[in-house]
Every structure is written in C-alpha cells, then in structure tokens.
Amino acid sequence: MRLFECGTLVPGCDWHTRADSDAEVVRRAVEHMRSAHGETLIHENMVDNIKARIVEETKAA
Numbered sequence: 001m002r003l004f005e006c007g008t009l010v011p012g013c014d015w016h017t018r019a020d021s022d023a024e025v026v027r028r029a030v031e032h033m034r035s036a037h038g039e040t041l042i043h044e045n046m047v048d049n050i051k052a053r054i055v056e057e058t059k060a061a
C-alpha cells in the first residue's frame, strides 16, 4: 500500500490516506487539500509535493 500523511506537507494535520496506486493517493490528497485546507487552486507543484511524500507502507507487526 502507498501512504500519504498530510502532516508531512501541512504541519499539524493528522489526516492520512492509503491506496494501491500513487495516482489514487494523489487524487484523494488533492481532494483533502481542497476541502480541509482551502486550496481551491491546485498547482502542479502541489501534486509534486504530494507525490514526493508518498511512502510505501511497511506493515508493522
């Protein structure tokens, strides 16, 4: 699973999402940015910032 934690981009936010593909994670993250952080205009830079922070989730025991 691919994991994005909003707190890596917006300090203090504890929202996160996980999905099978980076594209789906980015889609959900952009939605969250719009609804939670008032980002009505999503720049390409924002998508790059999100992509750069997606990590492969390792299952902890």
Ligand SMILES: [Zn+2]
Pocket (backbone or CB within 6 Å): 006, 007, 010, 013, 014, 015, 032, 036, 037
């Ligand atoms: Zn957030």
